[in-house]
Amino acid sequence: MSKQVTLTINGKQVTAPEGLTVADAAKLAGVDIPVFCHHPKLEPVGMCRMCLVEIGRPVFDRATGQPVMENGQPKIQFMPKLETACTNRVSEGMVVLTQSEKANDGQRGTVEFLLTSHPLDCPICDKGGECPLQNLTMEHGSGKSRFNYDEKQHLEKMVPLGELIYLDRERCIQCARCIRFQDEVAGEAVLGFDERGRHTQIISISEPGFDSVFSGNTTDICPVGALTTVDFRFGARPWELKAEASICSQCPVGCNTTLNTRREAKAGGEIVVKRVMPRQNEEVNEIWLCDKGRFAYHYTEGKERLTKPMVRKDEKLARASWDNATKTAAENFVANKKDFVVLASGRLSNEDLFNLKSLADTAGGEAILYSDMDGGELTQLVGVGAGTNLGTMGKGDAILVIASDLYEEAPIWWLRVKQAADRGATVIVANPRATKLDRFATYTIRYSYGDELKTINDFEKKSKISDAFTKAKNAVIFYGNEGLGVTGTSVLSSACANLLKETGHTGSANNGLIGVWQRANDQGAFEIGFRPVADLEKALKNKAVYIVGADPVGDDPNLAKALKNVKFVAVQDIRETATTEIADVVFPAQAFTERDGTLISGERRVQRFYAAVPAVGDSKPDYAITAMLAKQMGVILQGTSASVVFDILANSVEALNELTYDALAQVKEQWPLVGRNDVYYGGTTYDNTKGLGVQLIPLAQAGGAVKISKVRKEAALRPKDKELLAVPSNKLYDLGVTVQTAEFLEQRIGETSVAMHPTTAKKFEAAEGQVVKLSFDGVQAEAVVKFDETIGTGVVRIPRSMGIAIREPVVAKVQVKAAAGKAK
Amino acid sequence: MSLEKKYAKEVKQILAKYPPEHKRSAVMPLLYLAQREEGYVNKESMKDIAKILDITETEVASIVGFYSLYHDEKAGKYRMQVCTDLPCALRGADEFLDKLCGNLGIKVGETTEDGLVTVEAVMCLAACDRAPMFQTQGPDGIKYHEYMTLDRTMELIEALKGGKE
Ligand code: SF4
Ligand code: SF4
Ligand code: FES
Ligand code: FES
Numbered sequence: 008m009s010k011q012v013t014l015t016i017n018g019k020q021v022t023a024p025e026g027l028t029v030a031d032a033a034k035l036a037g038v039d040i041p042v043f044c045h046h047p048k049l050e051p052v053g054m055c056r057m058c059l060v061e062i063g064r065p066v067f068d069r070a071t072g073q074p075v076m077e078n079g080q081p082k083i084q085f086m087p088k089l090e091t092a093c094t095n096r097v098s099e100g101m102v103v104l105t106q107s108e109k110a111n112d113g114q115r116g117t118v119e120f121l122l123t124s125h126p127l128d129c130p131i132c133d134k135g136g137e138c139p140l141q142n143l144t145m146e147h148g149s150g151k152s153r154f155n156y157d158e159k160q161h162l163e164k165m166v167p168l169g170e171l172i173y174l175d176r177e178r179c180i181q182c183a184r185c186i187r188f189q190d191e192v193a194g195e196a197v198l199g200f201d202e203r204g205r206h207t208q209i210i211s212i213s214e215p216g217f218d219s220v221f222s223g224n225t226t227d228i229c230p231v232g233a234l235t236t237v238d239f240r241f242g243a244r245p246w247e248l249k250a251e252a253s254i255c256s257q258c259p260v261g262c263n264t265t266l267n268t269r270r271e272a273k274a275g276g277e278i279v280v281k282r283v284m285p286r287q288n289e290e291v292n293e294i295w296l297c298d299k300g301r302f303a304y305h306y307t308e309g310k311e312r313l314t315k316p317m318v319r320k321d322e323k324l325a326r327a328s329w330d331n332a333t334k335t336a337a338e339n340f341v342a343n344k345k346d347f348v349v350l351a352s353g354r355l356s357n358e359d360l361f362n363l364k365s366l367a368d369t370a371g372g373e374a375i376l377y378s379d380m381d382g383g384e385l386t387q388l389v390g391v392g393a394g395t396n397l398g399t400m401g402k403g404d405a406i407l408v409i410a411s412d413l414y415e416e417a418p419i420w421w422l423r424v425k426q427a428a429d430r431g432a433t434v435i436v437a438n439p440r441a442t443k444l445d446r447f448a449t450y451t452i453r454y455s456y457g458d459e460l461k462t463i464n465d466f467e468k469k470s471k472i473s474d475a476f477t478k479a480k481n482a483v484i485f486y487g488n489e490g491l492g493v494t495g496t497s498v499l500s501s502a503c504a505n506l507l508k509e510t511g512h513t514g515s516a517n518n519g520l521i522g523v524w525q526r527a528n529d530q531g532a533f534e535i536g537f538r539p540v541a542d543l544e545k546a547l548k549n550k551a552v553y554i555v556g557a558d559p560v561g562d563d564p565n566l567a568k569a570l571k572n573v574k575f576v577a578v579q580d581i582r583e584t585a586t587t588e589i590a591d592v593v594f595p596a597q598a599f600t601e602r603d604g605t606l607i608s609g610e611r612r613v614q615r616f617y618a619a620v621p622a623v624g625d626s627k628p629d630y631a632i633t634a635m636l637a638k639q640m641g642v643i644l645q646g647t648s649a650s651v652v653f654d655i656l657a658n659s660v661e662a663l664n665e666l667t668y669d670a671l672a673q674v675k676e677q678w679p680l681v682g683r684n685d686v687y688y689g690g691t692t693y694d695n696t697k698g699l700g701v702q703l704i705p706l707a708q709a710g711g712a713v714k715i716s717k718v719r720k721e722a723a724l725r726p727k728d729k730e731l732l733a734v735p736s737n738k739l740y741d742l743g744v745t746v747q748t749a750e751f752l753e754q755r756i757g758e759t760s761v762a763m764h765p766t767t768a769k770k771f772e773a774a775e776g777q778v779v780k781l782s783f784d785g786v787q788a789e790a791v792v793k794f795d796e797t798i799g800t801g802v803v804r805i806p807r808s809m810g811i812a813i814r815e816p817v818v819a820k821v822q823v824k825a826a827a828g829k830a831k
Numbered sequence: 832m833s834l835e836k837k838y839a840k841e842v843k844q845i846l847a848k849y850p851p852e853h854k855r856s857a858v859m860p861l862l863y864l865a866q867r868e869e870g871y872v873n874k875e876s877m878k879d880i881a882k883i884l885d886i887t888e889t890e891v892a893s894i895v896g897f898y899s900l901y902h903d904e905k906a907g908k909y910r911m912q913v914c915t916d917l918p919c920a921l922r923g924a925d926e927f928l929d930k931l932c933g934n935l936g937i938k939v940g941e942t943t944e945d946g947l948v949t950v951e952a953v954m955c956l957a958a959c960d961r962a963p964m965f966q967t968q969g970p971d972g973i974k975y976h977e978y979m980t981l982d983r984t985m986e987l988i989e990a991l992k993g994g995k996e
Contacts, residue, residue, distance in 0.1 A: 199893030204954040
C-alpha cells in the first residue's frame with residue numbers, strides 16, 4: 008500500500024494515500040467537494056473551477072527544514088486565492104477548508120458563471136433528477152443571477168454526434184470529461200472541442216460519427232444533459248425508474264449492469280426496461296459498458312417473443328398447455344431414448360445448463376454445446392487464478408492475445424488490456440490481420456491463417472517476444488476463434504495451456520488462460536460438462552433433439568438440412584426463430600431480464616443476475632421448463648427457483664463446491680465511490696449492492712495435477728485454383744438473435760461484406776465494393792468485397808452471424824457477379 | 832492527391848524536425864502547408880494529416896477550430912477578424928462589428944459580394960488595451976489594426992480594393 012499522509016479537512020483529521028488529489032481524499036473521508044470536470048478515472052485538468060477550496064500548508068524553516076511553530080501548533084500558510092481541489096495533491100499537514108465563507112463564495116461564483124449561458128431546461132432534460140449541475144445549483148448556486156437572461160446564447164439542441172449519441176450544445180458546460188474519456192480511457196480520440204471561448208463546442212467528425220464502441224459511457228459521466236443516448240433520450244424521468252442488478256448477456260466479459268425499468272403506457276401498461284446502466288465492479292468492468300451491452304437488450308422485447316407452448320398438429324404449430332407440450336416432448340424423447348440429444352448454448356444460465364445436463368445424463372442422452380469454440384476443459388485447469396484483476400496488471404506483466412479481435416468480441420476486455428498496456432504491461436497481439444489493439448501492443452505478430460499452432464510453438468524458441476512473455480511476473484493468454492472452428496480452437500487452447508504451464512504462468516492471480524467465447528456463459532456450460540462437437544451435422548442426424556437457446560436452422564443451411572432428418576425436435580427459446588418454425592414442440596422461455604440466475608464469465612467469475620421485469624406471457628425460466636419436461640420423462644429435477652438449482656449445482660460440480668448463492672451477492676467497498684447521491688463525482692453509474700461475484704479456483708491453483716493432452720497438428724486445407732481459404736471472423740454488431748432487433752444499431756451492423764487482400768481480389772477480378780458469389784460446403788452466398796491489406800493472400804474472411812454460415816475454415820469457390828451492386 | 836504525395840518533400844522535412852514518438856506536434860506546420868494553396872484546410876487534408884500523424888481527424892479539426900489562423904472554410908481575399916472577447920466588448924467591439932457588417936451588407940462569417948473581405952468574430956488577440964481591434968489575414972500576411980473606428984475601417988477596405996493595405 009502506498010504511503011499515507013495526514014491532513015485536516017474542515018477541522019477533521021484524516022489520512023489519505025500520498026498522491027491522491029484533495030478532491031479524492033475528501034471524498035474518501037466523506038466530504039463532498041463539488042466538481043464538474045474532475046472524474047476519479049480521468050487525469051485532473053482543473054478546467055471548470057467548481058472545486059475551489061482554501062488550502063493551507065505548513066511552513067518550513069528553510070535553514071533547519073523543520074516546521075515553523077506558532078502557539079505550539081505548526082504554522083499554516085494559506086494561499087491568498089482559492090485553489091482547485093482536483094489538481095492539488097494531498098501533503099502532510101495540509102489544511103483544507105471546503106465550506107469556509109471564501110470557498111463557498113468561489114463555488115457560488117462558478118455556478119453563477121456557468122448558468123449565464125445554460126438553458127436550465129431541466130423539466131425536459133433527460134438528466135434532470137440525476138444531474139450534477141442541477142444538484143450543485145441547488146446546493147451552491149445563488150437564488151438569483153446578476154446576469155441578463157435575455158442575452159443567453161441559444162444553440163442547437165439536437166446535434167447527432169453519431170447515430171447513437173446526441174449533443175445538446177446549449178447544455179454543454181465544456182468540462183471535457185467526454186473528450187478525455189475517449190482519449191485517455193478508450194484510446195479513441197473521436198471527440199474534440201471546436202472553436203474557443205463562448206463558441207466552444209463538442210465535435211466528432213469520424214466516420215461513422217462518434218466512432219467508438221464505448222460512446223455510451225460519455226453520457227454517464229457528462230455532468231449535464233448535453234450528451235444523451237438515442238435509446239433513452241426523452242424516454243423517461245430518472246426518478247420514475249426502478250433499478251435492478253443484472254449481468255450483460257452479450258459476451259464473456261460479464262459486465263455488471265443495472266436495468267432501469269418503469270411501467271409505461273406505450274408498452275400497454277407493462278413494466279419495461281428503459282435503459283441499461285453500468286454497475287460498478289472494479290475487477291470486471293469498473294464503471295464502464297460497451298455500446299452493445301448498453302443498447303442491444305431490445306432482443307428481449309417485441310412481438311417475436313414466444314408467449315405460449317406450442318405443439319405441431321396437422322403440420323402446423325398450435326398453442327398447447329404446458330402439460331400437453333411437455334408430455335408430447337417427453338413421450339418422443341423416451342421413445343427415442345438412445346437417440347436423445349440436448350443442444351444448448353452459452354446464452355443460458357448455469358441453472359438452465361445444469362438441469363439440461365442432468366436430464367441428458369439421467370436419460371442417457373448426449374449434451375452438446377452449441378459453439379464454434381473449444382478449450383473450456385483447459386480453462387478449468389489453467390484458467391486465470393482466483394484474484395485475477397486485469398486492472399492490476401501493468402509493468403512487469405505480460406498479456407498475449409491470439410486469434411482474437413478483442414475490440415469486436417469482448418470490448419471491455421479490450422479496454423482493460425489497453426489500460427494494462429498504458430500501465431506498462433507487455434502486450435503481445437498475434438493475429439492474422441490488423442486489429443485495433445495493435446496500436447497499443449508492445450509486439451505485434453502477424454501470422455497466416457492456419458499458423459496459430461506454429462505461432463505459439465515459436466514461443467519455445469528464444470526471441471525478444473518469447474523472453475518478455477517467459478520472464479514476465481504474471482502472464483495471461485486470451486485466445487479466440489478468429490479463423491478457427493472447434494478443432495482449431497481445441498488445438499490452439501492446448502498449445503496456449505502448455506505454454507502457460509511451461510513458463511510457470513498458471514495457478515495464481517493474474518496468470519492463466521482466458522477463452523474469448525462467443526456467448527456470455529460458454530464458460531459455465533463447460534464447467535457443467537457441455538462440450539462442442541466438431542461435426543454437429545452428424546451429431547444431430549436421425550436424433551431426437553432438444554434445442555435450447557440456439558438457432559441452428561437460422562445459422563446454417565447444413566444444420567437446417569440435418570434437422571429435417573431427425574426423429575423429433577423440441578425447441579426452447581425466448582423468440583421465434585427459424586428453428587422454432589421447424590420444431591415439433593416449442594417451449595417459451597423467459598429472458599434474462601425476467602428471472603434470476605447465474606453466469607460464469609471468461610475470467611471464471613460466477614455472478615448473479617436478478618429479475619427486473621415481469622415475464623412475458625406464459626413463459627418460464629429455462630431450468631423450470633427442463634424440470635417439467637424431466638418430470639414427464641420420469642426424472643426428478645428441481646425447478647422451483649434458481650437458488651435451489653444453484654445449491655444442487657454447487658454441490659455436484661466440483662469447481663463450485665465452496666460456493667453458495669448468497670456468497671455471490673456479497674459486496675465490499677470499492678474505490679472510487681460512485682453511484683451515491685452526488686452524481687457529480689463518478690457519474691450516473693450504479694454502486695454495486697447486489698454482488699461482486701466469486702472467481703473460481705482453477706485446478707492448477709487448487710494444487711491438482713494438471714495434465715494437458717499432446718497437441719496434434721491438423722492437416723492444412725489446400726485451396727485449388729479458383730478457390731480460396733474461407734475463414735470465419737467475429738463482428739461486434741452482427742445479425743445474431745441478441746443484436747438484430749435494436750433498430751438504431753442497423754447502421755453499425757451494416758451490410759454483409761467479406762474481406763480479401765487486394766492482390767487476391769485482383770486475381771478474381773473483383774473490385775472493392777463488388778459483389779462476389781461464394782460457395783462452399785453446401786452454402787451459397789453473396790457478399791460485397793472489402794479490401795484488407797493486412798491479411799494474407801488466397802484468403803477470404805467471412806464474418807460470423809452475418810447471413811453466411813461459416814463455423815470453421817473451409818475451401819470456398821469464388822465468383823464475381825457481373826455487375827457491381829448491393830448484396831442481397 | 833493526398834497531402835503526402837503532393838508535398839512529399841515538405842512533409843518529410845517537417846516530420847524530420849520532431850522525434851517520431853512526438854510526431855503529433857507536427858500538426859501545426861502540416862496545417863499551414865495544407866492551407867497554403869486555398870487559404871483553408873479542406874476535409875481531405877485533415878484526413879491526410881490525421882493519417883500521417885496517427886491521430887484522429889477530430890483531433891486535427893479541433894486544432895483548426897481553436898486557432899484563428901487556421902480555417903476550415905473558403906473566404907474572401909482578406910479575412911477581417913474582429914476581436915469580441917470581454918475586454919474588447921467593454922470597449923464597444925460588438926457595436927463596432929455590427930456596424931461594420933451593416934455597412935458591408937453582410938453578416939458575421941460572410942464575404943462581400945466582390946469577394947474581397949470576409950468578416951469574422953474571434954476570441955482575444957492579445958491587444959485588449961487597443962480595442963476596438965481586428966486583424967487582417969490576406970496575401971500580404973497578418974496585420975493588426977488597433978483603436979479602430981468605422982470610418983478608418985472603411986478607408987482601409989477601399990485601400991484593399993486597390994490592392995494596398
Ligand atoms: S458534452 Fe458533457 S461531458 Fe462533454 S464537455 Fe460538454 S458537459 Fe462536459
Ligand atoms: S464488454 Fe461484453 S459483457 Fe461488457 S457490456 Fe460489452 S458485450 Fe456486455
Ligand atoms: S476545476 Fe476542479 S473539478 Fe473542475
Ligand atoms: S479581448 Fe480583444 S484583444 Fe484581448
